[in-house]
Amino acid sequence: MQQSPLLKVHNVGINFGGLKAVSDFNMEIHQGELIGLIGPNGAGKTTCFNLLTGVYIPTEGDILLEGIRLNGLAPYQVTQRGISRTFQNIRLFNELSVLDNVKVAYHSLAKHSILSSIFRLPTHFSGEKEMEEKSIEFLKIFQLDTFLYEKAKNLPYGMQRRLEIARALAAGPKLLLLDEPAAGMNPQETQELMELIAFVRERFNLTILLIEHDMKLVMGICERIYVLDHGQLIAKGSPNEIRNHPKVIEAYLGEEAAESHVEG
Numbered sequence: 001m002q003q004s005p006l007l008k009v010h011n012v013g014i015n016f017g018g019l020k021a022v023s024d025f026n027m028e029i030h031q032g033e034l035i036g037l038i039g040p041n042g043a044g045k046t047t048c049f050n051l052l053t054g055v056y057i058p059t060e061g062d063i064l065l066e067g068i069r070l071n072g073l074a075p076y077q078v079t080q081r082g083i084s085r086t087f088q089n090i091r092l093f094n095e096l097s098v099l100d101n102v103k104v105a106y107h108s109l110a111k112h113s114i115l116s117s118i119f120r121l122p123t124h125f126s127g128e129k130e131m132e133e134k135s136i137e138f139l140k141i142f143q144l145d146t147f148l149y150e151k152a153k154n155l156p157y158g159m160q161r162r163l164e165i166a167r168a169l170a171a172g173p174k175l176l177l178l179d180e181p182a183a184g185m186n187p188q189e190t191q192e193l194m195e196l197i198a199f200v201r202e203r204f205n206l207t208i209l210l211i212e213h214d215m216k217l218v219m220g221i222c223e224r225i226y227v228l229d230h231g232q233l234i235a236k237g238s239p240n241e242i243r244n245h246p247k248v249i250e251a252y253l254g255e256e257a258a259e260s261h262v263e264g
């Protein structure tokens, strides 16, 4: 018997004024899967992430995590329920150190109370110390532990991307959403990132949903792929099925034609 899905998206849609940015979107993700979400520019991918994380409230449909409805929850509540994300444009706390960027994520889940923090009670110190140790452990996995006290903004681009993933993971998600993690990376950095994503998935027994323009990355690591175009789901299936799907080919050819029109 098949296990019930970790995430179930049922007929979800959202309108911005007259524009249907996403409509009738359905998706099921099971524990441990690594799923790709692709589509031409403006297809609605980031809007889906914003719907899943409480940034937008769906105009229609339901989003369920472990069978519990998430619609209407604020982003921090969604994080507490188990969904963390990274952003297309890196959003780190630039002026904070690498270590503090990760500690902030732990703070959102910290067990010790605000009162004990204010009055610096012993429970606070054990909480703070534990948090610091865990953060450093995490940063080691991402090979960022030699930069613990460096300001985030001073890290090279590829490392900033890794720090964003580390911070999202520190919140202890059941489902990790990665929005174009390889954007702006060179082929070598992209290859390393692919290995890192595969590694953290194993290590933390994670479930991952990934938006990515880099087809090699998507096809190389995702088991199943969902394809959006103009806010509609046009295909879903294995990388092979998606590669040869007529609607997908048409959508991407349309995008190439539009790009060459702009360039030409």
Ligand SMILES: Nc1ncnc2c1ncn2[C@@H]1O[C@H](COP(=O)(O)OP(=O)(O)OP(=O)(O)O)[C@@H](O)[C@H]1O
Residues within 6 Å of the ligand: 016, 019, 021, 039, 040, 041, 042, 043, 044, 045, 046, 047, 048, 088
């Ligand atoms: N807050 C908003 N208000 C109005 N329109 C929006 C808003 N957010 C997104 N849209 C529109 O919704 C559509 C889908 O945008 P979205 O950013 O989700 O696409 P995308 O697939 O992530 O694109 P890209 O690959 O270029 O990042 C676009 O037409 C966009 O202009």
